[in-house]
Amino acid sequence: MESGDPGSAWQVQMGRHVGALPAVAAPVDDPRVCALLAQLASAVEGIAELDASTLTSEDRLALVCGAENTRRLLTGASHTWLNGLVAGSGFDSVLGAIGASGVPHALAHMLRITTAAAASRLAVARDLGTGTTMTGEALDPPLPHTASAARDGALAEAHVSIIRSFLKKLPHAVDAETRDSAEQTLADLARTVGPEELTAIATRLTEYLDPDGAEPDDRDRARKRFFELDPQGPDSMTTGRFCADPELRAVLEALFAKFAAPGTLTPEGAPAAVDLDAPAPTDARDQEAEWDHRTPGQRNHDALTYLLKDSLSSGRHGQHRGVPLSVIVSVSLEQLTAAAGLGLTATGSTIPVAEVVRRAAEAHHYLRVFDGASGSTLHFARARRCASTDQRLALFARDRGCTGPGCTAPASRCEAHHVDDWAAGGLTDIDDLALACDVHHPLVGERTGQWATSIAPPGHPYPGTVLWHPPAVIDEGRHGIPNHLNFPERHLAPPPDD
Incomplete structure (x- = not known):
């Protein structure tokens, strides 16, 4: 990188850590918006500064209820604001500033919430916010009755979630007019009942609309199928959720019938010393089963592990x-x-x-395991452009994931990126390569508005770390920004002060 000082990242302190990506400020152009936001902030500050000990219980209750109603009113109005931002490419400045992988990432960065929470807000906004056509005509929300109640401040997030879930679970056989009537019924009731009661009402309404349990069609089954893993717990164990279609269930049942039978696999997950292809249980398998005290669920787990490992080690799946x-x-x-x-x-x-x-x-x-004695070739200079397998493995260990600022993409979703562009004479050496995901990789270049990358030099708090330099339109100094998300231990042991 020629523009910007590759070692100047530590001159910009954001909080406790070097080179942290600053939030993107949203300038206010309309004086009405500026005045209203100032009034809102002033009112909230005034309420927050009240000495609650001097208030009666009635006044405290009024504050709690009034604050909740105000929050709901703002949430109901925000659905249309978000829709307008998405339709008008209003997040483009944020996407360019942080190299975000999409609107949810940009919104999460602005509000300092999780990407999942941001995606959920955007999904609700699509259902409850108004929109416009290509010709500028107004579009009603897909769920107009729920949207109206939300704008009135009558609904909590739980009410909205219950109504949206109810409508998603209705089979395709229910016609549009009936759906609209059902939505109106639930939205009107949600103005006066709590989430628990609304859940019971929605369940009963489903029974009325589909008393015999209409046979779902292929569209219903395709819509419902999923397989999700939750984040790992402190013990490295993982829970999850899934909804299997008939084909997956049939496949699993066939495999479990053989590989999840008692005594089929050892406690270490290897095949037991029995004939797995025998037409009937053998004496050897019966003897093996005597020590097999695993539950059916544990046997299913171990069978799936064995089968997936066997598939992975077969080499059939390429690179x-x-x-x-x-x-x-x-x-x-x-x-x-x-x-x-x-x-x-x-x-x-x-x-x-x-x-x-x-x-x-x-x-x-x-x-x-990577060390200096591995004997693997990690330096190719200009002899080849693409990183070797050994280099990619070394990058997996060094970078842990995408080096782009604030990016959470793991190493398995990244390419080997030339810190100095190959077209500009960059080298295919391990010290000149970095991991970059499909979103951040294209951001780097020599054109105006593009990012640049460099390696933090000796003397930097994180020497050898990949630094990303935003375009001058974002940061005139183009200070390098590392990605701390892959190294959470840095937050526990901040670099020493210069």
């Missing part, structure tokens, strides 16, 4: 982003020696190092 499809775990040499701690996978999850060591004995591709 993913230049690396053979496999479980890749990064661990330090100290962790490996002690067989303790947690390794980080290329997909962003964690796994106990002791488990990594045990599995590494079964499949050589499972573990990658």
Whole structure:
């Protein structure tokens, strides 16, 4: 990078950490908006400064109810504001400033909420906010009755969630007029009843509209299918939710019938010393089953693990982003020696190092340890453009994920990016490469408005870290910004002051 000082990132302090991405300020052009926001802020500050100890219980109740009603009114109005921003490309300035992967990411950055919460707000806004056509004509909300109640401040988020969920679960056989009538009924009742009672009413209304349980069609089944994993817990265990279509259930049942039978797999998850292809249970399997005290659910879990590992190790699935499809775990040499701690996978999850060591004995591709004695070629200079498998694995361990500011994309969703562009003479050496996701990778270039990247030099609080330099239109100094999200330990041990 020629423009901007690659080492100047630590000159910009944002909070406790170096190079943190600042929030994008929203300038106010309309004096009416400016005045109203100032009045709102002043009123809220005045209420917050009240000495509650001097108020009667009635006054405190009035404050609680009034504040809730005001919050609901603002939420109801915000649906149309969000729709207008999306339709008018109002998030473009934020997307460009932070290299966001989409509107939910931009909204999450502005409001400092999770991307999932931002996506949920946008989805509700699409249902309850007004819109405009290509010719500027007004469009009513898809759920007009719920939207009206929300604008009146009569609904809590739970009310809206119940009504939206009810309508999504109605089968396609229910006609549009009946749907509209049902929505109006629930929206009107939600003005006076709580979420618990509204849930019971919605359940009963479903029974009225579909008393015999109309046979769902392929569209209903396709709409309902999903498989989701929750974030890992402190113990590295994961819960999740799914809704399997008939085909997936049939496949799972066939596999579980064989591989989840008692005594089929050992406690370590390997095939037991029995003939799995025998037409009937053998004496050996009966003897094996005597020690198998796993529950049916545990046997299903172990069978699925065995089958997926077997598929992964078969080599039939080729490569993913230049690396053979496999479980890749990064661990330090100290962790490996002690067989303790947690390794980080290329997909962003964690796994106990002791488990990594045990599995590494079964499949050589499972573990990658990087040090100076590996013997792998990590420096190609100009001899080749594309990073090698060894280089990609090394980047997985070093960068952990996308190096773009604020990006949460794991290593498995990233490309090997030339810090100095290949077309401008960049080298395909490990010290000149970085991980970048499909969103951040195209942001870098020599044209006006594009980002640049560099490696933090010695003396920087994080030497060797990839820095992203925003275009001058965002930051005239083009100060380098690291991605701290992949290294949460930095927040616990901030760099020393210069």
